[in-house]
Amino acid sequence: MVNTLKNKVEREIPAEFLETRKGFESTEIGNPEIQRTAPQVRVSTGDDKVVDSIEDIVKKLVKDGMTISFHHHLREGDFIFNKVMDAIISLGIKDLTLAPSSLTNTMNDKVVEAIKAGTITNITSSGMRGSLGEAVSHGLLKNPVIFRSHGNRARSIENGEIKIDVAFLGVPNADRLGNANGMTGDAAFGSLGYALMDANYANKVVLLTDNLVDYPNTPASIKQTQVDYVVKVDQVGDPDRIGTGATRFTKNPKDLKIAKMVNDVIVHSPYFKQGFSFQTGSGGAALAVARFLRQSMIDSDIKASFALGGITKPIVDLLEEGLVNKVMDVQDFDKGAASSMKNNKNQQEIDASWYADPENKGAMVDQLDVAILSALEIDTDFNVNVMTGSNGVIRGAIGGHQDAATAKMTIISAPLTRGRIATVVPKVSTVVTPGSSIDVLVTEVGIAVNPKRQDLIDAFKQVPGLPLVSIEELQQRAEKIVGKPQPLEYTDRTVALVTYRDGSLIDVIKQVKD
Amino acid sequence: MEIKQTALAGTLESSDIQITLSQGSNGIQIELDSSVEALYGPQIKQVITTTLQAAGIDNTQVKAVDKGALDCVIKARTLAAAQRALGTVDEPNWEVL
Numbered sequence: 001m002v003n004t005l006k007n008k009v010e011r012e013i014p015a016e017f018l019e020t021r022k023g024f025e026s027t028e029i030g031n032p033e034i035q036r037t038a039p040q041v042r043v044s045t046g047d048d049k050v051v052d053s054i055e056d057i058v059k060k061l062v063k064d065g066m067t068i069s070f071h072h073h074l075r076e077g078d079f080i081f082n083k084v085m086d087a088i089i090s091l092g093i094k095d096l097t098l099a100p101s102s103l104t105n106t107m108n109d110k111v112v113e114a115i116k117a118g119t120i121t122n123i124t125s126s127g128m129r130g131s132l133g134e135a136v137s138h139g140l141l142k143n144p145v146i147f148r149s150h151g152n153r154a155r156s157i158e159n160g161e162i163k164i165d166v167a168f169l170g171v172p173n174a175d176r177l178g179n180a181n182g183m184t185g186d187a188a189f190g191s192l193g194y195a196l197m198d199a200n201y202a203n204k205v206v207l208l209t210d211n212l213v214d215y216p217n218t219p220a221s222i223k224q225t226q227v228d229y230v231v232k233v234d235q236v237g238d239p240d241r242i243g244t245g246a247t248r249f250t251k252n253p254k255d256l257k258i259a260k261m262v263n264d265v266i267v268h269s270p271y272f273k274q275g276f277s278f279q280t281g282s283g284g285a286a287l288a289v290a291r292f293l294r295q296s297m298i299d300s301d302i303k304a305s306f307a308l309g310g311i312t313k314p315i316v317d318l319l320e321e322g323l324v325n326k327v328m329d330v331q332d333f334d335k336g337a338a339s340s341m342k343n344n345k346n347q348q349e350i351d352a353s354w355y356a357d358p359e360n361k362g363a364m365v366d367q368l369d370v371a372i373l374s375a376l377e378i379d380t381d382f383n384v385n386v387m388t389g390s391n392g393v394i395r396g397a398i399g400g401h402q403d404a405a406t407a408k409m410t411i412i413s414a415p416l417t418r419g420r421i422a423t424v425v426p427k428v429s430t431v432v433t434p435g436s437s438i439d440v441l442v443t444e445v446g447i448a449v450n451p452k453r454q455d456l457i458d459a460f461k462q463v464p465g466l467p468l469v470s471i472e473e474l475q476q477r478a479e480k481i482v483g484k485p486q487p488l489e490y491t492d493r494t495v496a497l498v499t500y501r502d503g504s505l506i507d508v509i510k511q512v513k514d
Numbered sequence: 515m516e517i518k519q520t521a522l523a524g525t526l527e528s529s530d531i532q533i534t535l536s537q538g539s540n541g542i543q544i545e546l547d548s549s550v551e552a553l554y555g556p557q558i559k560q561v562i563t564t565t566l567q568a569a570g571i572d573n574t575q576v577k578a579v580d581k582g583a584l585d586c587v588i589k590a591r592t593l594a595a596a597q598r599a600l601g602t603v604d605e606p607n608w609e610v611l
Binding site: 390391392419420421481482483485486488489 | 528529549550552553554555556557581582583584585
């Protein structure tokens with residue numbers, strides 16, 4: 001039997017992992033004094049930075065045992081990751097720690113190959129999916145993966161928990177000294193938010209671009225003072241897969257009903273007032289919320305001070321209509337949002353630290369009124385899982401979930417069931433975001449408010465037509481439809497650690513039984 | 515009752531189940547392929563078995579491809595396949611329904 005200790009969300013954490021980390025206790029960060037680290041600097045006048053070959057630069061910079069990083073702003077259109085990893089694998093480099101901002105599906109097979117080759121022996125990421133999630137859940141990687149939220153990654157880079165030796169950052173434009181932004185070029189993706197951390201803290205920063213522009217390149221999100229080398233490549237990414245075109249407005253009646261109910265919750269909450277702020281995700285229902293919210297804001301003559309987070313076209317539309325004063329943009333989910341940044345001075349690029357770092361002199365999420373988030377599962381304690389699927393296999397990412405959930409009112413919008421899988425369950429398979437930071441659950445059959453928010457319950461009770469129910473009722477209703485599933489079977493072996501935004505252990509993920 | 519012909523009911527759409535019945539001589543043999551097998555495998559087999567027995571079928575080979583169907587759907591598809599296999603589509607056994 002593995003020796004375990006229970007943390008504050010009643011999860012059994014193997015004692016071996018509690019030697020260097022503490023178990024999750026509270027969402028409160030307090031006012032600790034934090035020491036940040038600084039990168040090494042290789043001094044240069046800047047005239048020697050342009051390089052033609054990925055192989056040469058990898059050979060020069062990457063050594064056994066190092067930590068390397070990438071960003072995921074190129075999403076499913078990324079060509080950089082696989083090219084660089086190919087070079088690293090073929091050079092026979094071993095024991096690397098992979099510390100990207102996240103891993104997209106297009107990287108999966110290459111990571112699996114690199115693990116099998118012994119090239120990668122440790123991973124920290126926001127999440128993973130597909131063949132990589134399957135492989136890790138079946139025990140391919142010896143050391144457990146460490147999952148960190150975007151805010152926690154920023155925090156860990158700043159305090160030196162993650163010490164990046166070499167960052168490989170794909171950019172859609174750069175000059176010969178490394179001034180670069182994400183806004184123009186064939187592979188434009190908008191905000192460089194997550195990559196700015198790597199540019200600021202990695203010992204060696206390598207930009208890869210297919211678009212070498214005249215010096216000096218402005219606006220410079222990444223600056224020449226941060227960059228060691230600029231590698232010219234044929235193509236940074238596939239524009240059609242970096243961001244999808246216009247995101248379509250969902251026609252799914254269930255999504256629309258949930259979105260309408262989410263909007264009702266927002267509008268009847270004490271936070272819907274002049275100058276409020278909000279963050280929405282990128283799913284169908286979340287986008288529909290933006291539409292309903294727009295109409296409510298017009299009807300009540302209310303404007304938002306800012307919209308935060310991953311940005312979509314419907315959010316930019318609100319900015320352009322004057323309904324939102326500022327868009328604070330850490331990444332762009334679609335082409336509309338990505339291409340508008342260069343034209344909208346009020347669409348401000350923010351780095352992951354500014355966005356969500358809990359150990360900061362104030363992060364944007366700390367100022368957030370309303371967050372609308374999704375869930376794979378939510379349990380009757382309001383704990384949310386966005387990481388493991390119904391079969392226990394890793395297939396998700398923390399993203400900014402834990403970070404945005406610190407909003408004054410965090411709403412989870414989710415269907416009661418998905419096919420035969422219940423969303424509202426007695427116990428989530430993996431706790432990612434603690435129930436203490438979740439305030440409201442909206443499903444198509446009813447709205448459950450966290451009992452600790454009596455103020456919201458009182459406010460919503462006044463509203464005719466808001467179907468308030470207890471979360472236990474929702475759970476039972478879901479179970480009545482889909483039945484009672486058998487418990488999943490796991491081995492004793494831990495394949496991943498799920499950390500809370502302050503670095504504490506909120507849960508562990510076990511290897512699934514075959 | 516005897517299976518007269520191999521018969522199929524249902525689709526491969528999400529939340530549906532496709533049931534194929536063919537002749538067998540060794541009880542009710544179920545080959546299940548389900549997206550929720552780890553969670554509901556035994557439950558799905560149980561519903562198929564009970565439904566077939568109620569329709570009077572004791573010997574058959576069942577192939578079930580499940581895409582997360584609810585029990586009511588599994589029962590309906592199994593029954594439809596059973597009636598087609600038995601050639602009793604025009605004279606449904608109302609008591610089983």
